[in-house]
Amino acid sequence: MKRKLLLFIALCIRFGDSFAQTPDSLKTANVPAQGVPIPIELLAGNQGFSTQLILSKQFSPTSKFGFFNVTSFASGYEQANQITSFISQSCLTAEVLKGISVIAGLSAMDFPTTSLNVRPTAGLQYLLLSKDVSVFVLPRFDLTQTYNFEMLAVFEYKPMLSKNWGIYTRVEGLYNYNTKLGYHEITEINLRLGLSYKNVQFGVGSIQDFYGPDSYNVNNFGLFVKTDLF
Numbered sequence: 001m002k003r004k005l006l007l008f009i010a011l012c013i014r015f016g017d018s019f020a021q022t023p024d025s026l027k028t029a030n031v032p033a034q035g036v037p038i039p040i041e042l043l044a045g046n047q048g049f050s051t052q053l054i055l056s057k058q059f060s061p062t063s064k065f066g067f068f069n070v071t072s073f074a075s076g077y078e079q080a081n082q083i084t085s086f087i088s089q090s091c092l093t094a095e096v097l098k099g100i101s102v103i104a105g106l107s108a109m110d111f112p113t114t115s116l117n118v119r120p121t122a123g124l125q126y127l128l129l130s131k132d133v134s135v136f137v138l139p140r141f142d143l144t145q146t147y148n149f150e151m152l153a154v155f156e157y158k159p160m161l162s163k164n165w166g167i168y169t170r171v172e173g174l175y176n177y178n179t180k181l182g183y184h185e186i187t188e189i190n191l192r193l194g195l196s197y198k199n200v201q202f203g204v205g206s207i208q209d210f211y212g213p214d215s216y217n218v219n220n221f222g223l224f225v226k227t228d229l230f
Contacts, residue, residue, distance in 0.1 A: 037228035043205050045222025050074035050084070050207060053156075054136070056093070056127060064095040068103060068125060068150065070138070074220070076206070083218055085111035085186075085209065087174070089140070093125055101125045107142055107150075109176070111186055112136035112218075113213050119144050130157045147179040158196055167203040168194045168226075192224060201226040 040053045051073050058066040071088040091105030107121035123140025136154040141147060152174050160166040172190035177183075187210040194203015205224040210217050 037199075039226060040230050041224060043207065043220070043222055043224040043225035045205075045207070045220035046078035047218065047220040048074060050220065056125070065092070066093045066095075066101075068093050068101075068105075074209075083112050086116070087111070087186075089121060090137075091121070091125075099127055101127075103138075103140065107140070107148075109148075109185075111209075112216065114185065117145065119148075134159055146178045148176055148178050148185060150174070150176040158201070161195075164198050166196040168192065168196040168203060184210075184215065186211055187215070194224070194227075199228045201228075 017089040020028040038053070038055050038179075043050045053069070053071050055069045056066065057068075058064075062081065066089075069088070069090045071086075073084075073086050086108065087110075088108045089103075089105065091150035093103050095101045101124070103125050104122045105120070106118055108116065108118045108202070110116035111165040120143040121140050122143060123138060124136040126135070128135040134154070134156040136152075138150075138152040140150050142150075152172075154170065154172045156168070156170045158166055158168045170190065170192040172192075174188040176185040176187075178185050189208045190205070192201075192203060194201055194205075196202075202225045203223070207220045207223065208217070209219075
């Protein structure tokens with residue numbers, strides 16, 4: 001399982017890097033002139049560490065088609081009773097309305113109550129970027145096996161205090177439901193509060209995970225650092 005997980009992560013990074021070199025001009029409301037950023041984050045907490053990457057790129061400046069990937073990985077520090085989770089979606093996108101795209105691709109999940117599953121998936125993507133606010137919403141369905149429904153929503157508020165310094169806040173929620181077996185797979189709530197300096201954000205954060213029908217709970221509190229690549 002670990003080999004499959006590492007192979008999948010490597011493919012996501014390699015595939016994502018190739019698209020990261022293309023110009024990014026997603027036709028969303030108030031997209032900054034420099035294009036859609038690629039946020040990469042690391043959080044080190046009292047229970048373990050976690051990383052997250054969100055990538056959304058168009059194939060060309062005028063294309064309505066592009067590539068999307070969101071990948072998160074978390075692991076405890078201790079080898080004994082170590083809890084790890086891995087969630088990733090890699091999809092092709094086609095913009096149908098301003099800021100709204102249909103998506104289709106692959107979904108991968110591996111967390112304490114499941115084994116690694118890779119399934120075809122489809123859904124919608126909404127992206128709104130402005131100077132102070134960014135909104136990202138991704139509802140989707142797995143198309144085989146347990147037909148899981150998942151909703152990912154990210155809201156960021158980041159007003160500037162001066163030319164280089166600003167406030168950074170984020171609320172992020174993930175909900176995944178197994179429609180075939182009729183129970184909740186995972187709920188995750190991410191909170192961030194800190195400062196930004198140019199394209200770097202840092203501060204305090206928390207991750208609250210609830211796994212399985214019994215909502216087995218894992219909480220992680222600590223410090224985070226995040227950067228937006230263009």
